[in-house]
Amino acid sequence: MSATKLYILDTNVLLHDPRCLYEFKEQDVTIPMTVLEELDDIKDRKKNVAQEARFAIRAIDEILSKAHSPAQIKRGVPIFLPGEDQTQSHSTKLGKLSIFPDHELQATKESLPNNRNKDNLIINCALHLQSLETDRQVILVTKDINMRLKALGAGLEKVEDYRTDQLVADIDLLPAGHTHLDGVFWEQVDDVESYQEGGRTFHKVAHDLLPNAYIGQYIYDDSKDFAARVADIDGETLILRDLGYDKLMQQSCWGIQPINIYQAFAMQALLDPTLDLAILNGAAGSGKTLIALACALELVIEKGIFSKIIVTRSTPPVAEDIGFLPGTEEEKMTPWMSAIHDNLEAMHENDDRPQSSVKYAIEKANIQFKSLNFIRGRSIQDAIVIIDEAQNLTPSQLKTILTRSGKGTKMICLGNLAQIDSNYLTPLTSGLTYIVERFKGYEGAVNVHFEGIFRSRLAEYAEQHL
Incomplete structure (x- = not known):
């Protein structure tokens, strides 16, 4: 035929x-x-x-x-x-x-x-x-x-268009990583079994209460008291890890505290040693880079859990080849890493000598700026890897980076699907969308969609009306 x-x-x-x-x-x-x-x-x-x-x-x-x-x-x-x-x-x-x-x-x-x-x-x-x-x-x-x-x-x-690889038909169907429950959650629960394990509190409840829940999803209600993350699903039973709303909002990393519950969820995910991958997506100015960087500095400098921070991103199409720039690899990448420097400066703006504080943080945390071209083929050990502007990466490119993860390494993907620069990617086919959907329900990963814009009044208006 x-x-x-x-x-x-x-x-x-x-x-x-x-x-x-x-x-x-x-x-x-x-x-x-x-x-x-x-x-x-x-x-x-x-x-x-x-x-x-x-x-x-x-x-x-x-x-x-x-x-x-x-x-x-x-x-x-x-x-x-x-x-x-x-x-x-x-x-x-x-x-x-x-x-x-x-x-x-x-x-x-x-x-x-x-x-x-x-x-x-x-x-x-x-x-x-x-x-x-x-x-x-x-x-x-x-x-x-x-x-x-x-x-x-x-x-x-x-x-x-080539759509064979699309995992969702509408970007609005992409999991947000968190869900809000109307009313008070505990008033809807008839039977619960609570227990302690490793200093953490867990609750076993009926799966029927949250039929669409998946592992790694954050849950909160109107009470401003209850907040949890789905730890496991065992048949008709849902196991929730109790996080506590107030406890989440009182977190602090490198002098930064969450402004809203979504930033608090992200901070909890970044500080949780049981998670290997945190995907933070949301509008420009919602605090993704600031939260990721603050938590990374806390984990490297204050807690000593990791030995270095590696920052990489997709370079703009106009200058994908960084070879024409002078200096070392880090110096070549500096123009594309200004967002990291901006956030470091924001975190130290009240210091007596802010520039010295930024330099100290970069040296003490061993922050390395790497091109994607130099990430390929490596096995990255004992590090936090921040992948900035992940929306401009293809599924294949993100797979290449994530599979570089070696022992004791945590990956953080940051992106905004409204700011795709690639001429052959759309929000539906972006690698960021791909990994959000593929890692949904994986016990070692969480996805948090940030809501709210805190950069400035102008930035918020521009995001909503342009």
């Missing part, structure tokens, strides 16, 4: 998900030569997406290496799942992968002008195939919104 659809992939789809070639089921996939040229151009740069480009090229090579001739590559090579024995009858045969030599196309009246523009070359390739493949649907897949609009305007009948 021949494929009824032909998917043409844009470069940003392969960068976003190098395994996307196996996601189109029994349908055929073609890659324009222009896309291969773009991947080749990217793979040798010191960019965040260079590794994704190399992954994509290897995935393409793995499939096309089964071809017997250049003509077969042009016609299409059968796609099999990696590692499967293709000689077996039960092996999963997908569609075919082909390379289309779009550089050979001659300009026609239907073609988009400016053949130096690679987007136009790919769209022209799709238009050409649409005119040839009249017996099946030709679909251009790209994460570039403007390219989708251009393709539709040029006459392409079907253009799609």
Whole structure:
């Protein structure tokens, strides 16, 4: 049975998900030569997406290496799942992968002008195939919104975003990490078993009370007295770790106290030695970086639980290659780490010599600023790793960072889904969204969505009205 659809992939789809070639089921996939040229151009740069480009090229090579001739590559090579024995009858045969030599196309009246523009070359390739493949649907897949609009305007009948990897259909469905209960929680409880363990208080209650609860979720009510975190779910029983509302609000790290309950939840998660990952997301000015940095300094300098703080982030697309900047790696990263310096200065603004205090904190806590390019391949031991601007990372990039976690290391992801700078990420496909959903219910991780903006009155108004 021949494929009824032909998917043409844009470069940003392969960068976003190098395994996307196996996601189109029994349908055929073609890659324009222009896309291969773009991947080749990217793979040798010191960019965040260079590794994704190399992954994509290897995935393409793995499939096309089964071809017997250049003509077969042009016609299409059968796609099999990696590692499967293709000689077996039960092996999963997908569609075919082909390379289309779009550089050979001659300009026609239907073609988009400016053949130096690679987007136009790919769209022209799709238009050409649409005119040839009249017996099946030709679909251009790209994460570039403007390219989708251009393709539709040029006459392409079907253009799609790549959404195979989306875990939620609407960003509003993303777990907030906490839930508010109307009324007083204990007035709704008929049967409870309370016990002490390791200096902590736990309560066993019926799962029916909170049917949608999951491990790691924070719970609080109207009483301003009760606050807890779901520690475990055992069949029809829910085990809550009692945190105490007042106790949460009275926490203090490096002179910083929580302003609201959401910051208090985050502070508790960061200070809890049983948690390996804390995901803090929310609007600009809600206090994510300040809380994360204050807790990290407390854990390293005051409590001595960790030996260093490593801060990394996605560098802006305009300057992904930090090589042109002078100095050491830390000095090269300094322009992109100004948010950390700003928060350090804010924490020490009332000191007699604030700049000296900031310098002391950086040296005493052994704060290291690292590029994502230097994180790959490492095993990070006995450290707190703060991943700033995590919304600009792909799921693959965040997986690379999180799997660097060695013994005695805690990961903190900070992000704001409303401030995505990447041209091939959306709030639904961001790596931040991905890990929030994937780690939901994992006993070693919590997610806290910050609410409220405290940077300034102007910042709050701008966030709400712009």
